[in-house]
Amino acid sequence: MTAFRMPSLGADMEDGTLVEWKIRPGEKVHRGDIVAVVETAKGAIEIEIFHDGVVAELLVAPGTKVPVGAVLARLDGAATTTPAAMREAVVVAAPVRPTPVLPQPPAAREAPARRRVTPAARQRTAALGIDLGGLRGTGVDGAICLADLPSPAAAPATRRGGFDPAAMRRAIAAAMGRSKREIPHYYLSQTVDMTGPLARIEALNRDRAPPDRLLPAALILHAVARAVAETPELNGFWEDGAFRQGDGVHVGWAVALRGGGLVAPAIRDADRLSPEALMAALRDIVARARGGGLRSSELTDATITVTSVGDRGAESVLPIIYPPQVAILGIGRIVERPWVVEGNVVPRRVAALTLAGDHRASDGHRGGLLLARIESKLQEAEVP
Amino acid sequence: MSGAIRMTYREACRQAIREAVLADPRVFLMGEDVGRYGGCYAVTKGLSAELGEDRILDTPLSESAFVGAGIGAAMAGMRPIVEVMTCNFSLLALDQILNNAATIPHMSGGQFAVPIVLRMATGAGRQLAAQHSHSLEGWFAHIPGLRILAPATVADARFMLAPALADPNPVLIFEHVMLYNMEGEIPAGLAGVDIAHAAVRRPGRDVTLVTYGGSLFKTLAAAEALAAEGIEAEVIDLRVLRPLDTAAIMASVARTRRVVIVDEGWRSGSLSAEIAMRIVEEAFFELDAPIRRVCSREVPIPYAAHLEQAALPQPEAIAAAARGLVRPA
Numbered sequence: 255m256t257a258f259r260m261p262s263l264g265a266d267m268e269d270g271t272l273v274e275w276k277i278r279p280g281e282k283v284h285r286g287d288i289v290a291v292v293e294t295a296k297g298a299i300e301i302e303i304f305h306d307g308v309v310a311e312l313l314v315a316p317g318t319k320v321p322v323g324a325v326l327a328r329l330d331g332a333a334t335t336t337p338a339a340m341r342e343a344v345v346v347a348a349p350v351r352p353t354p355v356l357p358q359p360p361a362a363r364e365a366p367a368r369r370r371v372t373p374a375a376r377q378r379t380a381a382l383g384i385d386l387g388g389l390r391g392t393g394v395d396g397a398i399c400l401a402d403l404p405s406p407a408a409a410p411a412t413r414r415g416g417f418d419p420a421a422m423r424r425a426i427a428a429a430m431g432r433s434k435r436e437i438p439h440y441y442l443s444q445t446v447d448m449t450g451p452l453a454r455i456e457a458l459n460r461d462r463a464p465p466d467r468l469l470p471a472a473l474i475l476h477a478v479a480r481a482v483a484e485t486p487e488l489n490g491f492w493e494d495g496a497f498r499q500g501d502g503v504h505v506g507w508a509v510a511l512r513g514g515g516l517v518a519p520a521i522r523d524a525d526r527l528s529p530e531a532l533m534a535a536l537r538d539i540v541a542r543a544r545g546g547g548l549r550s551s552e553l554t555d556a557t558i559t560v561t562s563v564g565d566r567g568a569e570s571v572l573p574i575i576y577p578p579q580v581a582i583l584g585i586g587r588i589v590e591r592p593w594v595v596e597g598n599v600v601p602r603r604v605a606a607l608t609l610a611g612d613h614r615a616s617d618g619h620r621g622g623l624l625l626a627r628i629e630s631k632l633q634e635a636e637v638p
Numbered sequence: 639m640s641g642a643i644r645m646t647y648r649e650a651c652r653q654a655i656r657e658a659v660l661a662d663p664r665v666f667l668m669g670e671d672v673g674r675y676g677g678c679y680a681v682t683k684g685l686s687a688e689l690g691e692d693r694i695l696d697t698p699l700s701e702s703a704f705v706g707a708g709i710g711a712a713m714a715g716m717r718p719i720v721e722v723m724t725c726n727f728s729l730l731a732l733d734q735i736l737n738n739a740a741t742i743p744h745m746s747g748g749q750f751a752v753p754i755v756l757r758m759a760t761g762a763g764r765q766l767a768a769q770h771s772h773s774l775e776g777w778f779a780h781i782p783g784l785r786i787l788a789p790a791t792v793a794d795a796r797f798m799l800a801p802a803l804a805d806p807n808p809v810l811i812f813e814h815v816m817l818y819n820m821e822g823e824i825p826a827g828l829a830g831v832d833i834a835h836a837a838v839r840r841p842g843r844d845v846t847l848v849t850y851g852g853s854l855f856k857t858l859a860a861a862e863a864l865a866a867e868g869i870e871a872e873v874i875d876l877r878v879l880r881p882l883d884t885a886a887i888m889a890s891v892a893r894t895r896r897v898v899i900v901d902e903g904w905r906s907g908s909l910s911a912e913i914a915m916r917i918v919e920e921a922f923f924e925l926d927a928p929i930r931r932v933c934s935r936e937v938p939i940p941y942a943a944h945l946e947q948a949a950l951p952q953p954e955a956i957a958a959a960a961r962g963l964v965r966p967a
């Protein structure tokens with residue numbers, strides 16, 4: 255028997271709500287299969303399993319909120335393979351108090367207690383004609399409270415893919431608070447001439463329809479990922495007082511969500527992808543981050559994060575490391591500035607690259623090398 | 639123009655009394671040790687020498703006698719301020735307060751007004767043990783015919799006395815013993831306050847913390863701690879315990895939908911119970927969580943410092959109660 259547990263999808267996750275099972279008892283599963291959908295502060299996430307085996311029993315009913323590490327299901331004949339992401343999940347889950355989830359014998363199920371609904375929630379459900387049956391309570395003593403209801407202005411809420419901005423805010427607060435408390439950040443910045451790279455992609459985009467165009471982000475990501483591969487000291491995790499190098503360059507790309515909040519799903523092995531492939535990956539994760547359907551591994555795999563403020567953002571950004579990662583790169587807005595080239599002042603399009611590094615894991619010298627490598631890769635004439 | 643004025647709560651009480659005595663020849667203060675000794679909490683220090691022994695009167699140790707004398711003086715046209723050393727001793731004058739002061743205006747068909755102001759110290763925290771440390775203002779707030787004030791800020795300590803003396807009915811002012819040494823600012827230009835309304839001392843959207851008197855600053859400390867966690871608590875200072883400003887409470891509940899009541903009195907049959915019931919009566923459908931209370935432990939207030947502190951509402955317990963409503967486990 256192997257336990258399938260609520261995974262930790264980041265240092266900021268304490269619990270998740272099982273929305274849907276994608277498997278049934280008796281069904282065979284293989285490593286990598288999507289077996290459940292879990293709602294977190296980051297929206298509904300498709301959860302992959304890391305074992306092969308046969309589903310013996312499902313222990314948690316859809317709609318139930320359980321802490322990270324709680325057993326969700328049991329598998330028979332499972333060959334356990336624990337990938338890095340799951341090891342990470344276990345590490346993160348450790349401080350969470352263990353809450354045993356006891357399987358309920360189906361025959362001896364007690365008569366359902368009267369549903370608890372707060373007066374305000376009952377008032378609103380009556381006004382909106384909402385059926386309480388499908389709702390789950392997150393209020394005091396498990397009561398259905400206003401937070402569990404669609405707001406009167408909103409259309410009927412689509413839980414799938416949606417996320418709770420307040421919960422996400424709390425999750426971000428927890429992760430960023432931890433980062434600023436624990437991580438001694440050092441900051442480096444370098445302004446990079448983007449004129450050449452931009453001219454190349456503009457030439458490439460000339461005959462393309464807008465949806466097929468390559469954006470500067472893909473080119474920058476391409477340079478960043480390959481530079482990170484050459485600077486492994488900045489690619490990985492700070493765990494238990496030591497640095498652990500990532501098993502590849504999996505770049506988390508920060509995606510701002512409409513309505514507030516952000517999520518940084520990983521693009522795996524980004525250093526081995528072409529700019530075109532990276533562009534496709536970026537479009538895919540942005541769409542899924544905003545519309546739902548991110549996978550659990552995408553939330554745990556990132557070995558370094560990149561945050562790009564885009565073409566309406568600020569000139570530079572001093573980002574905060576997402577623990578347990580050890581570095582984050584910020585990319586400012588591309589701006590036109592007077593620039594000295596071979597003794598002449600000329601207009602150039604430039605962007606500020608910034609790096610926040612965890613000084614426990616690396617020193618500024620390494621960080622400076624990374625920025626220099628990114629700049630040199632951006633200037634490579636043959637790319638893309 | 640001068641800016642905000644900083645002073646202690648004690649000094650604010652002293653200035654209020656001095657101003658009242660100087661402003662109106664009908665006003666005088668009497669009580670135990672208020673003259674020569676300057677008051678057991680030193681509120682009236684120096685006033686007897688400045689204003690005269692006929693305006694600041696030392697009385698014998700008989701609360702029933704000097705409160706009764708004050709009631710008689712008020713009925714006869716004077717504006718007495720009577721200091722009772724602590725509210726624990728006011729029980730000796732309870733017959734005078736309830737059966738005479740609160741009742742005579744009604745029983746005389748309005749022929750007699752009783753414009754007396756009774757000041758008394760209340761509350762715990764100074765290791766004065768069980769006979770000097772209780773919070774009995776909730777009991778007095780039970781009695782129709784009385785107005786009960788609980789100044790928590792220096793500004794209220796400075797300015798509540800004048801409207802209390804202007805009130806034709808008996809007014810009781812409860813001064814928490816832990817506030818006397820506290821310093822605060824009187825905002826520039828402030829020359830008076832009302833004795834009818836509660837005040838929002840800190841706005842917030844997530845939970846309402848209703849309190850008064852000595853618990854106000856503990857509650858504000860709890861609100862600060864909660865803010866660090868992202869919980870915005872609204873702090874209501876009742877100021878007037880009878881008649882309660884229920885409109886202010888209900889307006890806040892309608893905004894936050896969650897309430898914690900902080901009251902240094904004992905929980906059973908307390909003012910906090912009354913406030914909770916008013917909320918249930920008037921704002922039940924606004925509530926999105928049960929009402930919680932943080933009160934003193936139901937024991938005689940202990941003498942030992944650690945036990946005394948353990949018996950009283952503390953910021954940690956207030957924050958925990960609020961947290962439990964906003965973020966249930």
